Amino acid sequence: AQSVSQHNHHVILSEAASLELGCNYSYGGTVNLFWYVQYPGQHLQLLLKYFSGDPLVKGIKGFEAEFIKSKFSFNLRKPSVQWSDTAEYFCAVNVEGNLIFGKGTKLSVKP
Amino acid sequence: EAGVAQSPRYKIIEKRQSVAFWCNPISGHATLYWYQQILGQGPKLLIQFQNNGVVDDSQLPKDRFSAERLKGVDSTLKIQPAKLEDSAVYLCASSQGRAGGYGYTFGSGTRLTVV
Secondary structure, eight states, X not given: OXXXXXXXSEEEEETTOOEEEOEEEEOSSOOEEEEEEEOTXXXXXXXXXXXXXXXXXXXXXXXXXXXXXXXXXXXXXXXXXXXXXXXXXXXXXXXTTEEEEOOOEEEEEEO | OOOOEEEOSEXXXXXXXXXXXXXXXXTTOOEEEEEEEOTTSOOEEEEEXXXXXXXXXXXXXXTTEEEEOGGGSOEEEEESSOOGXXXXXXXEEEESOSSTTSOOEEOOOEEEEEO
């Protein structure tokens, strides 16, 4: 069965630190990849998405992600985090019309 | 554009009671999804509609869960009878189509607590 793995359950960083959240998926066919963010008490919001073309995708709020097909990975990065980035981050894969989520990574940024 | 509307925001019920959630998707979105998000986990798809037809309900516990999307617009999700393990946030999402090229827009969810 298709699955999405997020390596870190909880990441704690200080402001201005660099961020990289890992995401791997298991599916050999064509995939569409997403990162969603869920701020405390709010609904899921789309950060960025990859459908085709340039494997380096830029999203909102300075986030970017790189699709590496050979590694089945779609890691999320941000050069310098802010306190307001404190949230839970979900990687998701669209497989044949179904959006499959990872378990999420909670990011806590210390001011 | 207006987002995906869900109600109620919160619901507390006793086990073995029944409960219903409502979702109004973005106007014109043909595809509607219900997800269950248990605390500490990612959302899990329960059912997917394309217009008013069910596309995928393979992960819906059909002995207690049911969903419908009459007229291809609003949708309701029902649990009867509820169990303690049904405590979760129930998310509704909509999309213009099933293919990955379309984005998904999520509602704020209904937080269900079964006691």
